[in-house]
Amino acid sequence: MFDAGKVIIGLVIFLVLITFPVWYNATIGNASYVPDPQIITTAPACVAPTAYMKASHMDLLNQWRDDVVRRGNREYVAADGTVYNKSLTKTCMDCHSNKAEFCDRCHDYVAVGQPDCWDCHIAPEGGAR
Amino acid sequence: MRFLVSLVAVLVLMGAAYFGSASSGGQYLFGVIIPYAAIALFIAGVLYRVLGWAKSPVPFRISTTCGQQRSLPWIKNSTLDNPHGTLGVLGRMALEVLFFRSLFRNTKAQIHGRPAFRFVYGADKYLWLGALAFHWSFLLIFIRHYRFFAEPVPGAVLGLQSLDGIMQVWVPSVLITNVLIIGALVYLWGRRLVNPQVRYISLAADHFPLLLLLSVAGTGAYMRYFSKVDLIGIKQLAMGLVSFAPVVPDGLAPLFFTHLFLVCVLFAYFPVSKLMHMGGIFFSPTRNLANNNRAARHINPWNYPVKVHTYEEYEDEFRDVMKAADMPVEKE
Structure with a gap:
């Protein structure tokens, strides 16, 4: 092999970078962590099925x-016919009452950043309502 | 129809993963077995190719350079284009790897003017711009994906992500690299279709990687902006893979398996394709060798010891005969 020293240094850098997730999680990281969002609720169901809410709640x-602020429309009819008030503070936060223990758990886990909600709304900090 | 073959190949791959991941066995295949196999092929393949190149000798300095070589002290030399030492070579390599300096010199030959035709070389920076946009976006997207492979997510990844989404349009924020990579790939593939000369020299091995990358970027962007997928489940799958305790959570979307499979195909295909220029650029003899041909002696490494018969030895052998024939000799 020619220039063995340089080639091996290059290959070691390549291997260290490409295996980053493996050694990061084995040393600094916590690979077995699973987020556990806390919901305090007596309501029988959410406004939409869990699978949909998990993936598409931002939609x-x-x-x-948009409906409330731009069109003044506050009525949401769920799939089962229940009518909800389209309101973050008056509907969602009744059950999902703590930003740190609900929203942030998953948002931090997959690093989707801080949503815009709290630019206008006051972030809930839990407690009975 | 070389592009059509590539297009069909990519569509078949997408279909295989989309429909193949419907059963739980299929999900294990596309979510665990194929990713492990693809990464193993990628790492082993890259090592094999690089070690193979390292075994090939480069006997002499290939000085196809663009600047003045260092010679006499009063002649100004070009340190980056025609380096004579290690530092200059490092600079030239860094500019090549990070900014594609030699592609920046790309020219286009055209016949101009009517009726007096003239053959004219003009600057053509679009290829350089497209290549730069694609490669940098791809690198940043690759690093951003570490958010699925590391827990807790490193701060650098978070910072990069918020910088990437700094435009704050759409929900979730449109990432600049997403727009750039798709635009650049469409351009890079488009020029292979539209420009007749480039189309003529384009093989399936040129069309296929571009289409594969386009399908990877397309499925990724579609999941992020339109169809939405269960990210928690996806991260659990990814974390299981990197901690060698694979789990396949329920309810992962077929489109996610399609995206993952296309990435696996890219990894597995990488070492046997032109994409190996990632490693190959470091082995470019016209870039990584200092031009010191006149200053230092370079000996061909495969020179075998040549058996020589010097005149002195010749004379020793034939001195008596030479003297008898009255021929002059050096030594009596």
């Missing part, structure tokens, strides 16, 4: 915001 919240 629903965005839709509600």
